[in-house]
Amino acid sequence: MAELTKKQASSYEWKYTETSAIMKIHYEIEKPSKQNVALCFELFSEGLLNYWLEIENVSGSIIEKLYIYQPIRHELNQTYLPLNNEIVYFNDAKMTDLNQLNSKDVTSNWLFSDDKKDPHGITWDTQVKIGFEGWLLYLEENTGNILNHEIIKSKKICFSLGVIKTVKEFQLFANHTFEQPIINEVELSTKTRNPIISSGEVELELKRSQNRYFNGVLSLLKNEEPLRKISIEQEKNEALKFIHRLNDGPFVPLHYTLKNESQTIQGSSLFLRKEIRPIYSRKVEENDQFIYEIENGELKFGAASGFFPTLYSVRYKGKEWLDSSFPTPEPKAWWNPWAGGFSSHLSGISLFSYIKESSQTSFVKKLDQYENVWEGLAIETNMEHHEKWKGLKITQYFLTIPGVPIITHYTELTHPNRTINQFVYTDVFLKKETTVQLHNKNGSTKFKAGFEEHIFRLSNPTTFSDSDQTQYLQLVTSKDSLDSECIFSEDFALVSTTDFINNRPGHTKKTDPIFMLFPHQPVDKEMIKNLKSIKF
Secondary structure (H helix, E strand, C coil): CHHHHHCCCCEEEEEECCCEEEEEEEEEECCCCCEEEEEEEEEECCCEEEEEEEEEECCCCCEEEEEEEEEEECCCEEEEEEECCEEEEEECCCCCCHHHCCHHHECCCEEEECCCCCCEEEEECCCCEEEEECCEEEEEEEEEEECCCCEEECCCEEEEECCCCCHHHHHHHHHCCCCCCEEECEEEEECCCCCEECCCEEEEEEEECCCCCEEEEEEEEECCEEEEEEEEEECCCCCEEEEEECCCCCEEEEEEEEECCCCEEEEEEEEEECCCCCCEEEEEEECCEEEEEEEECCEEEEECCCCCCCEEEEEECCEECECECCCCCEEECCEEEECECEEEEECCCCHHHHHHCEEEEEEEEEECCCCCEEEEEEEEEECCCCCCCCCCEEEEEEEEECCEEEEEEEEEEECCCCCEEEEEEEEEEECCCCEEEEEECCEEEEEECCCCCEEEECCCCEEEECCCCCCEEEEEECCCCCCEEEEECCCCEEEEEEEEEEECCCCCEECCCEEEECCCCCCCCCCCHHHHCCCC
């Protein structure tokens, strides 16, 4: 197809459908054999563009083993690319020569750039081969033999131009799955990428995705002060492995710089250090309620499903963070009834409906994908009285790790014969003396609940503090953004996050985990990528 660059089009063709406009540009090719070639573009109103070739063999004989070579100019800046069953994020302005990557490492059929003004992505058929050549990537397809006067169509290449905003959504669009973890092109982590460790020493790996020589220094930092320096000389992108002793405490932030004569790369990771100690669970009766409590060191939380399917109490170092009407639901603001606490519910089901249903609380253990054991509570609600959602089972999990003041929450939903195509809302009601710290282009802004109404969007993570700023609570989700609304008023402090569920009848669907952690000092956005990788 290289001859197309030297040819003028012989004719043009336009066609309109109810949803798209199609343009075909026709060429007459002489070498290496006579062919009529049409470049076909189909543009949809929302911004999707399909591209393919139509080739007619007019040579008078069979064309054997025809290959279609499609070069595409796409710099790997602010770009996600699936490599070795992981999604690597490239954000290096120097990364323009694609020969620094090995095309054999590409493990899926898409790439995506998250430029905020112009998010765009490319996806192609899984039978099409991707390659890298200098400044370009190319897609190559073997069409096989073409009989005389036969017309064949190449596999379509789809371009998304501002339609799909996040890498997770584009991955789902391209291949209907988003199970692969996202990492940076330079990554410092454990071998398995497990962020939870059980000792003071850990084997770390420095990985680079680029196949180019690097001679420099890796510096490990604490509060911008060097802890350790390691000289590095790598021929290609082999991993650098070393043993490192981590700082004390359940939350262990590690900052690093990778520097040579021409560039400096900075990064950070957060490790959770679990302890070999029991998590205590107890069932007690109080205020005519059976209370299920979890105690993990100085972190305690509890639920009473006879009251409401919610976590009504979270205490850290003796301080209560949640606002709740326990032991009895009661009116508050525009809610009637109101229970408060920390819980998730399906849109379209009122709080009053939940009170009429039966819920059970139990003690559970769950494994994440790294085989870490989490312990905590499960609150199961079976909808038997709701006219629309009778038969729906909702199970909320609130889990923690021994010695780490963290709670992870997710919800499972299943219905035997209905499709679930709804939003799940997770509400966290905090005490009125709570302060939230926002991070925006103008710097940090603080708002305190209990005075006047403020409504704002939150970042991921979001940092809350008590009135004396002696404790911090941070909310983290596995989403790129928290997608949350926060309302502070005279009567309440509410954080509400949303997750969309699309589930077939008889199948169980899980929401993305939400993490509530209590660090000594707030962790930053770069560090939470370790937490965001955890799945159940």
